[in-house]
Amino acid sequence: MHNNSDVWLDVFPRPTLDGHKYNRGQALIFGAPLLTGATRLAASSCSRMGAGLVTIVAHSNADIYRTTLDADIMVTDGRNVNAAKINVLLGGSGGIHGGDYQDLLSNRYNCPRVFDADAIPDVQDFFRLDAQCVLTPHGGEFARKFPRLSGSKVQKAVEAAKISGAIIVLKGAETITAHPEGHYIVNNHASPYLAKAGTGDVLAGMITGLIAQGMPLFEACCAAVWMHGEIGIRIGPGLIATDIIDLIPEILTHILV
Secondary structure (H helix, E strand, O other), rough: OOHHHHHHHOOOOOOOOHHHHHHHHHHEOOOOOOOOOHHHHHHHHHHHOOOOOOOOOOOOOOOHHHHHOOOEEEEEOOOOOHHOOEEEEEEEEOOHHHHHHHHHHHHHOOOOOOEEEOOOOHHHHHHHHHOEEEOOOHHHHHHHOOOOOOOOOHHHHHHHHHHHEEEEEEEOEEEEOOOOOOEEEEEOOOHHHHOOOHHHHHHHHHHHHHHHHHOHHHHHHHHHHHHHHHHHHHHOOOOHHHHHEEEEEEHHHHHHH
């Protein structure tokens, strides 16, 4: 099935007039030790997507995060995080500290998890994953993590979801979102100008922002992939990753109003 709003619109999160920030969820994002830009893109897109609170755990370069991110995004060393209030975790955008990776892998916070880039687990750790996990590999990352799979892109994504036990978002000009139960969605609604550094980090943040608000994981992935593609189409030539974040409110208005 091809990706369109019929797949996910009925469960798309809509804030209520009497709601507050905690109704919209809290996302915890593990900050990259060095490549802070990728984490910043993910955090900003997560916040723009409507997560009520976004917190970055930074064991190094915390001052970079504090001075470059919007003021609504909190930065901590992790010691004062209230685990009971965390709705979703994201790690790997730009890299991940070893201890944070173990927290993500072990599900220390007992909530849905998004594994991006460097945090995508190896096969020996797949037993720690389940259908409340999302892996977001591009083609190269997918080949490294699932080297023995063959067949079409759809077949490989579906098999990877079954093997890992997690939802797979296999990115590219055609993005496949596959569930470990075997169903999948194909997204061709995209732009070649999305082939740009940082756009994958933005997508990971968008997915995380929807999950924070209680959207089912599979539909959240499909919705974020479609919106990401739609923004790429609207911007076209000259696109850089931060442009996607800036246009999220316009796309949300198109969907929600």
